[in-house]
Each structure stands twice: as C-alpha cells, then as structure tokens.
Amino acid sequence: MSLQFEIVPVTPFQQNCSIVWCDETKQAALIDPGGDIHLLKEKAAELGVTITKLILTHGHLDHVGGTEPLAKELGVPVVGPHKEDAFWLQGLPRQSEMFGFPMTDAFDPDQWLDDGDTVEIGNQVLNVYHTPGHTPGHVVLFNEMAKVAFVGDVLFKGGIGRTDFPRGDYQTLISSIKNKLWPLGNETTFVPGHGPMSTFGNERASNPFVADEMPLY
Template sequence: MSLQFEIVPVTPFQQNCSIVWCDETKEAVVVDPGGDIHLLKDKVNELGLKVVKLVLTHGHLDHVGGTTELAKELGVPVWGPHKEDAFWLQGLARQSEMFGFPLTEAFDPDRWLEEGDEIPVGNQTLQVLHTPGHTPGHVIVHNSDAKVAFVGDVLFSGGIGRTDFPKGDYQTLIDSIKGKLWPLGNDVTFVPGHGPISTFGRERASNPFVADEMPLY
C-alpha cells in the first residue's frame, strides 16, 4: 500500500490543487481546493476515490476559493490551516474583490491544524508542520513513507513564497524552510502551490534563496 497523488491546476493563478489518496482503501483528501471544483470532482470520479476531508495549507484565495462549495457538495469537513491564518479566511470577500475573483464568503474550518497533528488518509497518514513566513498560519503536510510533501506557497522550484503580504516575514519563511522542510530529507519530492514539483535536495543545491552552498562561477 502507498500514498498516491495527482495535481489539478485550478484558478487563473494555476494553483496546484492535489488529490491525495491511499491506494489500498481509495480514501482521499483534497489539498488546497482553490476553485474550478468541477475539474476536481471529475478527477475524483475518474480515479474512483472517496474524499473524506479537505485540507488547507493557508488562507489565500487561490488556495481556498472552492472550499466551502466542494465541502458542501461532498459532505466532508475542512481541516486547516493553522489558526493564525483566521484573518485571511475572514477577509476572503476583500481578497475576491482585490483579485477580480467571484465572491468567496468568509468561513472557518471544522478544525484548525497544529504542529504535530496527523491527518488520516485511509491506511496512510499525513504529518502536519507549522511553517509560517508566507502567512503566519501556513502549514505543510508530508508522508514519510512515500517521501512526499505538499508545501503550499512556502517553497517553489527555484523560488520561495512571497513575504510582502500582511503578517508575512522573510526571515521567518527562511527559518521554516531550513528548519522544518530540510530535515525531512533531500530525497523528499514536494508539490508547491504553483509550478513544477521538485525535491528538497535539488532546492538545497540550486535554489538561489535557500541553497546551502551556491557554486562559485
């Protein structure tokens, strides 16, 4: 048995929504359902999965915009992010106006996530780490057996998350990456909130923002 995932880019920001499932039980979670929920439902049906909950890494609109509608249609709870992102979720109407998105009403999840929490996915488990910096309540989830992490907007292939939003902080973000992500292992594949997947090892070697040792040219 193992953990599987499929990425479905959604919204005009092409946010990487991940459908993550246990291939033994076919139970699944949807990480960051930012919008285009018809695409998500179609993919879930195509894969023959049963979604048991929605998981949010942080409160930005392109990651959470489809949450309320999808949770209602599937009859499942919403977990995450960390409670420090409550102000982002309460400001979703303003975010919608700012980005020209359809109106998304404020909501609270059924459960806030904390460092050390575990999210069951069939016979598999996702571990939760609190990784502030991009937003104060950002979390990432990872599975050590499959060596995969879903990191939202903390880290990208060749880049890092923005820190110019309210309550963002550059040094806090760098500390989250180096202190929380790197110890998970160089061989861990990560799915960022946008763009291609990569590995922590590759980013440690080549990412200009967080590489351990940049080569001299």
C-alpha cells in the same frame, strides 16, 4: 499500500490542487481546492476515489476559493490551516474583490492544525508542520512512507513564497524552510502551490534563496 496523488491546476493563478489518496481504501483528500470544483470532482471520479476531507495549507484565495461550496456539496470536513491564518479566511470577500474572483464567503475550518498534528487519509498519514513566513498560519503536510511533502506557497522549484503580504516575514520563511523542511530529507519530493515539483535536495543545491551556502538571515 501507499499514498498516491495527482495534481490538478485550478483558478487563473494555476494553483496546484492535489488529490491525495490511499490506494488501499480509495479514500481521498483534496489539498488546497482553490476553485474549478467541477474539474476536481471529475478527476476524483475518473480516479475512482472518494473525497473524505478538504485540507488547507494556508488562507489565500487561490488555495481555498472552492473549499466551502465543495465541503457543503460533499458533506466533508475542512481541516487546516493553522489558526494564525483565521484573518485570511475571514477576509475572503475582500480578497475576492481585490483579485477579481467570484465572491467567496468567509469561513472557519472544522479543525485548525498545529505543528505535530497528523491527518489521516484512509490508512495513510500526513504529518503536519507549521511553517510561517508566507502567511503566519501556513502548514506543510508530509507523508513519510512516500517521502512526499505538500508545501503550498512556502517553497517553489527555484524560488520561495512571497513575504510582502500582511504578516508575511522573510526571515521567518527562510527559517521555516531550513529548520522544518530540510530535516525531512534531500530525497523528499515536494508539490508546491504553483509550478513544477522538485526535491529538497535539488533546492538545497541550487535554489538562489535557500541553497546551503546562503546565510539563515
């Protein structure tokens, strides 16, 4: 019994949507279904899994653009992010205009997430960590058994999330990474919102923004 996942890059921003499933029950969640929903449905069918919920790490358009139509079509709930990102979700029509995306209506999830919450996918559990900085309501999802974290735009291989958006904050982001992510273990693999996977240990050793010799502020 274990958690499995497959990454499907979507939208012109090549955002990593993760199809995450319990190999025992074949129940699945989509983390950050940003768009190209036909690709996501095709891949889920190919994997033989049933999507039971959509999970959002934060409210930026490239991560959430396909959420509402997909939730309606599949009749599944939307979970996350933290309620501090409500203003991003309410601002989706403006984000669509700004980035030249198809018009995306504002929405609220069925459930906001808080630090310490858990999300179940079949018999698997994702632990929720509130990790503000890139956006104020960003969350990270961690599966203890598989030692894998889905970190959205908090951390990248060799980089960190932007903090120049409304209510972004550089010091808060660095603190989220060092105080929330590093304790999950150097061996933990993470799936970022864009680009290749890495491990927390690799980033602690070599990431120019958050390597261990860097100060916290």
